[in-house]
Amino acid sequence: MAERLEVPLRPRLGLAGSVLLLVIGFVMLAEIAVYVPAIALFRENWLRDRLSAASTAVLLLDATAAQVPDRLIEDALEAVRARTIVLKMQDSRRLLASGAPPQRIDVRYDMRNASFLESVSAAFGTLTTRRNRTLAVIGPAPLGGEYIEITMAEAPLRKAMLVHSRNLLALSLIISLIVASLAALSINYLVLRPVRRLTSSIISFGDAPEDASRIIRPSGMGHELGRAEDALADMQRALLRELAEKKNLAALGLAVAKVSHDLRNMLASAQLLSDRFVESSDPLAKRLAPKLIATLDRAIAFCQSTLTYGRAVERAPVMRPMGLRGVIREAAEVLMPDGAVAGRITIRNDVPKGFQIHADPEQMFRVFLNLLRNAQEALQTAGPQPGREAEIIITATSRNGMVVVDVADTGPGVPQNAQKRLFEPFKASSRPGGTGLGLAIAADLVRAHGGTIALMPSDPGLGAAFRITLPAAEPLAHAPEEPVSPAA
Template sequence: MRDFITVNQQPDAGKGSSQLQGLRGRPRFGLATRTLLSVIAFVMAAEIIIYVPLVVNFRDNWLRNRLSAAYTATLVLEAAPRAMVSEQLSRQLLDSVGARIIVLQAHGTRQILAAASLPPAVDEFYDLRQATFLQQLASTWRTYFADDHRVLTVFGAAPMGGEAIEVTMDEGPAKAALHVVAARVLTISMIVSAIVAALAVTILNLLVLRPMRRLTTNITEFGADPENANRIIVPSGQTHEIGRAEEALATMQDTLVRELTQKKHLAALGLAVAKINHDLRNMLASAQLLSDRLANVTDPLAQRLAPKLVATLDRAIRFCQATLTYGRATDEAPKPRLIDLRAAVDEAAESVCPSGLGRIAIINDVSSGFSLWADPEHLFRVMVNLMRNGVEALDRAGPARGRTAQIRVSAQFGGDDAILEITDTGPGVPPSVRAQLFTPFSSSSRPGGSGLGLAIAADLVRAHGGSIELLPEADDETAGATFRITLPQRRPAAAA
């Protein structure tokens, strides 16, 4: 939140906004494109896992088919007498198998059953009976990238108790068939990948990307103008994670707008207070000069009230000066000293409700000789704010049923702390106000109230290292409001 305030107050805020618009206008590699490519890549990876064994199995099955045909040809050649198999029939059998030579291994010997043109050399020997997957994969790889004149000898099971049957063939037909199947499988894989990726991206776009795009767009637009309440996101009402994120974002943005508005209000108020206090200080100085002449008046009432009037004017002038100083930096640090609390309470009560001039009684229950460490001016301001709140509540709503209009001040020590309690017999504090009782501009429930009195009192008490709280209401309806102030005290050794 502070970062937003700093940016809004800088003279280069327009430059930051233009930079933000420039970043927004740049072409981006969006989530939809990334998701589409990722899905295609994953599907292709899965297809490759299927594609490689499929191509390997196709080649092995193609070779087994050739061995099966050679197996049949071997049965024919073995069953017929040698003189009965013509060269033409033998060549036809070899052509049906697609082989150059068919050799039968039996009883430790190798017998050529049929032969056409003999190759100058055999490039590879491949045994289908004992081949592992890695051997099948390597042999398929060699076939796929072989030249058209490569010759292969394949070993398979032999009929009629033979040990093996050898078929020597050109590898060109196997390579051609392998290329056709590989291209077909690759085409099918690409089509399946595209269909799956399109469906997946469509679903992801509807369920994830579009809500996320709406979320990020709102964050960007709200960040450009965080004081505009119209840019607060309207939650979609969905129950999934993004829906809950929208609700959290809406809450955060609403809080931020209110905080920024309050800070802006405080800044404007601070400037106005500084101007008012500057002129008010001059007016009070003139009033102080006039009040000095009351000392020469012989009237007993004037003689009694003149010193208090002069003291009040002096305190008001010092407060105006302190307010101007606060507007430039921070409030003056407390200067604690040992003070007589009972006399301080009487002074604050006389300032809030002069004796004989009001119908509300302020009862001082502080025992005689009760002394504590505090800044006299700060403690005076705290008690005046709390007493004045009580007086105004009693004036506005009257005392609780069955009670008289009064404010009672009491004090005691609790360990190393001094505990001061100020209780009124008014109607109490509404529950809706209690949560932000000490927040500026948010706790006043009376017409014309500024909501600053309790906030000022809390700041002054915290400056002493103490605490202030509103005690919970009692069960009965005559409790009123009780504020408890706790101030840490110096130890006896330090006090001396």
């Protein structure tokens, strides 16, 4: 079956076509403004020619003889195309008239003191009349005479004016066509070509945004379109970079999912094995077994949630009232199962007993584990500031409906170059073996709680100081401090 071709109802003119039509229109408009005085002037000149021809004829006939034959008068009138000529001198009045019966005068026009408006209105009167009127025209007389007046039919004047108008119209059309074509050509050269280049670059880059060869090469034009090319090139480069990063991240996401999957299985086996420690007669094994099991539980749950919610997207926090002190104690225990012995770093949990927040315990645990681990790593690598113990200090207060938790350490502080994009994934890591994900994850989790995390200017003697601000929980009447059971 033949496909029906869609024919657009209104053919598109395009920019150049529209400019062409507009310029023609504008030139014609300008020509109308010019036409009005031009046609009035044409009429004045035409009549002035007749008047001067008439004065010449009268003077010639006067000079030749006293008695001029009628034929000569007819000829003179014919030459001037007048019916009568009257020359008024101070003391005489000379009349040249043909034998034809005198005509009634329809219009009288005195050229000696006609204003511009009168001249224009007389011109349009001549153009628009349909009758063959008889015109009396008065003008200045030669040789100091008073005036000269001729009567004549208006038709030849009207005809001459129509011919002149038609010529003007033709000339205007030619001028406007030339101007419009030049304008359209310039528009095409100056605007359309660069715009088409921009458009085709956008389209071709859109088809394959990974292809760097499709980035527009700015032509260096100094005007607005040149700047548009520069901006487009910048945007395409940024997009290309971003896309490459996103692609890597997507690949990483898949890898994380695979790792989580197998890790979960291995952790599950480890958990089965560690269950045996509970029955062990060794007191140390007995003491550490519950912590080991809880940690493995948490790790399995975490792998599971990564797989379930997958693709590195965190599940929404499940908010509930929880004790802040407990969750920090748990993070500290996971970090240093043997208490403060490891590297002689002390974690000072200065959160008041019974201090409650409204948050997801599992996610808060991860936030603090990341912060504490960073502080621990900094202290282990660089040691504490001179004259200070290696300490990590956690404090919390409530103010203005917000909970403010500060995690500070006595380490070297966050390096200057890491500070700029500290909470962006993969951007800030400055330590060997670091991925630069810890703070990004912590920030994501805090934000999901409606809170903020920031690096604070640290007090003297302190290194890094992170501040977490969370919306306060609905006030709870002295809930007892409850331990957080991670795998619950």
